[in-house]
Structure formats: structure tokens, C-alpha cells
Amino acid sequence: MYNVRVIGTAFVVLAAACAATVGARAQDYKIGYITDLSGPLAGSYTPTWQGFELYIKALNGRGGVNGRKVNVTIDDDGLRADRAVAAAKKQVESNEVLGIFGLSLSSTQAPVIAEMQKVGVPVASTFSAILDALPPAKPDYFSTGVTFEVAGEAIGTLQKRIVPSGKVVGITFDSVGGRAANNHNKLAVEKEGYTWDEVLFPVRTADFTPFAQTAAAMKPAMIVGHYGAEQNIGVIAALRGAGYAGPYIIAAYGASEDTARQAAAQAGSGENIYMVSRYAVPTDNAPGMSDLAAAAKKYGIANPTSMHVTGWVLGMFAEQALKNCGAECTREGLDKAMQSVKLDTKGLTGGPIEMSADNHYGPTYWRLYHWETDKFVGVGDWLKKTGLEFPAK
Amino acid sequence: MELLVSILALGSTYALLAAGIVIIYKASRVINFAHGELAIVGAYVFHSAGFLTGTTLTALSLFTAIVVAATASALFGVVIYFALMRRLLGRPTFVAAMVTIGLAIILKAAIVVIWNSRSVGIPIGRQALYNFAGGGRISWIDVISVLTCAAAFAALAIFFQLTRLGRQFRGAAENPLLAAQRQVNINLILAIAWSVAVFSAALAGVLFGSRSMLSPQSTIIGLSGLTAALVGGLDSLRGAAIGGLLVAAATYLTARLISPTLAETVPFLILLIVMSWRPWGLFGTVEEINRV
Secondary structure, three states, X not given: OHHHHHHHHHHHHHHHHHHHHHHHHHHOEEEEEEEOOOOOOHHHHHHXXXXXXXXXXXXXXXXXXXXXXXXXEEEEOOOOHHHHHXXXXXXXXXXXXXXXXXXXXXXXXXXXXXXXXXXXXXXXXXXXXXXXXXXOOOOOEEEOOOEHHHHHHHHHXXXXXXXXXXXXXXXXXXXXXXXXXXXXXXXXXXXXXXXEEEEEEOOOOOOXXXXXXXXXXXXXXXXXXXXXXXXXXXXXXXXXXXXXXXXXXXXXOOOOHHHHHHHHHHHOOOXXXXXXXXXXXXXXXXXXXXXXXXXXXXXXXXOXXXXXXXXXXXXXXXXXXXXXXXOOOOHHHHHHHHHOOEEOOOOOEOOOEEOOOOOOOOOEEEEEEEEEOOEEEEEEEEEEEOOOOOOOO | OHHHHHHHHHHHHHXXXXXXXXXXXXXXXXXXXXHHHHHHXXXXXXXXXXXXXOOOOOHHHHXXXXXXXXXXXXXXXXXXXXXXXXXXXXXXXXXXXXXXXXXXXXXXXXXXXXXXXXXXXXXXXXXXXXXXXXXXXXXXXHHHHHHHHHHHHHHHHHHHHHOHHHHHHHHHHHOHHHHHXXXXXXXXXXXXXXXXXXXXXXXXXXXXXXXXXXXXXXXXXXXXXXXXXXXXXXXXXXHHHHHHHHHHHHHHHHHHHHOHHHOOOHHHHXXXXXXXXXXXXXXXXXXXXXXX
């Protein structure tokens, strides 16, 4: 009799557990997020993830999408392609996610996307984005972020607002994305009549002094840094130490006003620091920024930066895609839903994010900012880019 | 001139790192693979203590940061010894080396968890001390780095040569069994070795953070320190100083004269050449080297 009671109780508990699991599946949208939280660019990708997480928390706080909460599984790739692919497979097979968001450097993206295309799982990245999203877009890949080639061209155009002529020196680390950004920056500035030189350093560099000295010795009129937050801090301080006091442009691939603040403190001066960004900065007072600030206050993120904005915008994109996908969303349905996203970012970007069947990137908007005392101030209006002006290699 | 000053300043930082590795090796025959992580964690502690109450470093906050980081790093060295290394006495040295690899991974994770992987600078001494006509300059931190390194090596030389504890340390390093039989407290010697080594690592980390910046990626300087120690000789403090300068010179001269992308590679090429020619390093003792 005792055994029967035990078996019966166990059966009831097991049945309840199964029901709970099924219930959770029916209620929550499961999505994945993969990024570098411990590798060389963790300082750039961590606030982006925090911005995304913040948006999803706020979204769930107001009831979710289509009456369902959004459940995010986060994995760290440490900026390694093998770990990113393993995490993506795990999220698809074990976590049963509908789509994967985030991703880190361009070099980790292609293998993840290739694997996800095999199983039809849509992927949406922030920075870095790769050219697969641009027309003619490849299947299952979207980006609301920064494509290095497009950014390089946008920076090349916006540089006219700082110095009208002379030599521009591009500094980057030796990566596919860095070289692409430098190359398109070069093509854009040469079209405008500038001359170009460049300095490349290894990705895992900690001391930037010799590279800064090499760049300063080139006697540039302007320097652009194509890398993440930490490199900007070190390079700006090293450039000032090497005697270069001219304009320095932070290409905002993972940098923010916090980067400029740290760099200014480390360099001993914040003069002549600029940033070109696809996303608004907190001091722009865009309507969307109030929503972000309120959520940050509620969920304990101190001083959100434009890096949090990048993740927040991807969160807005995820919400819109899931909303379009409907209550019975599938991976195939989510892919189609992403293709139809028309997103008003409430001023967090210079214009709306618009996807289509053959363009998974859409038009992008770029703005030049100047560092003034303790904040970035916009220089002129947003620049609209509808694609690449120069063919990608 | 600017290049020479830069080499001396970075070389001093690497020499301090190498000195810590040498001290631990001399005392216990263990190669510490966590030295870069110990340096950067120490520097993050310094930064956190310095900016605890404000957004700028004042004289008081700087003093607080120095006291907190120095105390914490010295104590942490003692804790590492008693919590991890003491249990491994008498075991093969590769076991202890593997433990330091584990420690490195944990410390790097601590940077991610505690400091959120945030990149920070330590704005000390960035002001120009001397401006060159061509545009370069010598900053205070360059001079501070060199002087601090010189003072640290002088203090270590005095400690090892002129103090009773230093002589006991050398005796224990040469023959621990004999030293123990002559009432030398081996545990005290090894705890001091770890304490001094972690303190020097933190000092190197702060100097590095002041010249460049701090991020999880900065822990890679440990590899430069280890290269310097191996090139100079794992049991030679003089070798650590020379090795540090050699690694810094190789990095800077390659970046300036050959190719920036090869700058981080050439020091390892030098390491390979030295190891092939003199496996015990430039100033190491031949018969005592027992590599892991």
C-alpha cells in the first residue's frame, strides 16, 4: 500500500512537472543571445548585452509580446568562433530558441550564420554586422548594427566637417572587420581629396604606445580609430603622449561617451575628440532615451551609454519581429517577420530601421559628435547611407 | 630619445613583472602563470579604491588607493600561498604550475564579474615633463615607472643581500631541506615570496594602467613578464631587469622599424632563440634549472 502511494505521488509530481514545462513553452518566446562577455572586446559587448537585456526586462514587465513573455538564453563566446558556434548549436538544440541575437566580432559571425542557415534559425546582430545583410541579403541573417564597410564610408564623408584637407591616418587592429573599415574609409576620404595612411596592430595588444608613435610620425591632419572601447582609451592617451594633439575620431563600434570620458582623463585632455555613431547618445534627449533611462533606473543599470542604446535598439527589433510573427511563432515565421520590420526607434537612430526581403540591413543614419567637457554634442545633422558606395573586397 | 624613454618605461613594468615571477620560482621552483592576472586585478583594486568617492583622483584618494592596493596585494599573496600552494609542497612542480593556470582563469573571471569588463584608465602622471621639438614628450609616468622599478630592484637587492630574512630566503631557495633542518621557517619564507611577488605584480599593473589602460585584455602583459623572466633566467633578478628591457625594446623597435603587426610576435622569436641557445636564460644558473 505504501509503495502504491509513493508511486502515485511520484506520478502526480512528474505529470505536474511535465505540464509546467509544456506550459512554459506555450507561454514564453525563447530566444538566444551570444556575445563576448569575457574576451578581448568584453568591455564593448557587455553594455550592449545589458541594453538588450534591459529592453527585454522592460518588455516582460509590461506583459511581453502578444501576451507572451520573452525568455532569453545568454552565452559567452569569449570572441572565439568555435565557442560561438557551440553556443549557437546548444541554444538551438537544448534551449529550443526561435532566433539568435547579438553576436560579437565579424570573425565569429560567419561560422555561426552558416550553421544557423543549415537549420533555418534567423540571426540578428548588433555591431559587428557583416555584408551578408546588405542587398542581395543572404537568408536568415539581419543586422541593426554597424557594418564596418558602411561605417568606414560614412566616417569618410563626415570627416569633411572637421578638417577639409590633408592626410588621414586610419588605425585599426588586424582583423577582417578592421581592415574593411579602414579600406572603405580610405576610399571615401581619397574621393574627397585627402591622402591616406594606416597603422595596423595585433588584436591582442595591451600597450598602444609604439603604434601611436608610428601614427603620430606620419604627421596626420586627422586620425580615425576603427576598434572597440578599450583600444580607443589606450590609443588616444598614447597619441597625446606621442605629441599628436589633432582631431581623433572614435568610430563607435563599441565605444561610447564613457570611452571618451575615460580617454580624456587618461590623456589629460578631452580636446579634439570626435565620435561617429549610428546610435544617438544619452544627451541627445531623444524620446526613446527617456524609456531607456526609466528602465535603467528600475532595473539597476547606472549611467546607461550609447552602447546600451545599441542593445536596446536590437531589443526593440526583437519585439517588433516577434509581434509580427504572432502568437504561434516558428523559426521560419520569425525569419519572415524580421523581413517586414519597420521600426520607429523614437530618435535612438537617425531614422527608422526598415527591412525587406532582399535588404536585411536597410538604410542607416550616421552622426558626427564632438566631445565637449563631459558630453558629446552633435556636429551637423544625421547622414543617411543607403548602401555601399564602393564595392566590398 | 622619445623611443628610448618609452622602452625604458615599458621595460621597467615588464621587469617588475618578471621580478615577481623570478622570486616565486627561486623560492619554490613554480612558474606562476597567473602573474598578468594578479597585476591587472591589483590595478583594478587600485582604481576602485581611488575612485570610490569621486570621479577624479585627489591626493587623499590616491593615498587611499596606494594603501588599499598595496595591503590587498601583499595579503592576497599570503592567502594564495596558504590556501593553494602550501598543500602542494613536495608534489611535482607542474601540479603547482597548473594550479596557477586555474588561478589565472578565476582572476580573469573576477574582472568580468566584479568590474563588468569595463575598460578604465588610471590617470596618474600623464602630464608632460618635457616636450620634444618634433612633437613627442616625456611624461611624469614614464619617469615614475623607471624610478619605481629601480627602487623596487634596489629594495630587493638589499633584502636578499643584507637582511637575515633575505639570507634565509636564499638558503631555503638553494636547499629547502637543509634550511628547514637549521630552523628556517620555510612556510614563512614562501609566504613572503608570494606576498612580495603579488605586490610587485600589482605595482606593475598600476604603472601599466597609468601608461595605457586596464581591461580584461590587459592581462596579456603577464606573457611579456614571463617572456622577460625566461629570457633573463628564471632564477636571476638581474636577468629579470635585462629581460624586461629586451622584450620592451623588441616590441617597440619592431613596431617602429619593421611592422606594427609583428610587434607582439618578435619578443617570442627572441625567446625561442635564447631558449635554443641558453635554455637557462641569459643570466640563469645552469644546474638549478628544472623546467616544468
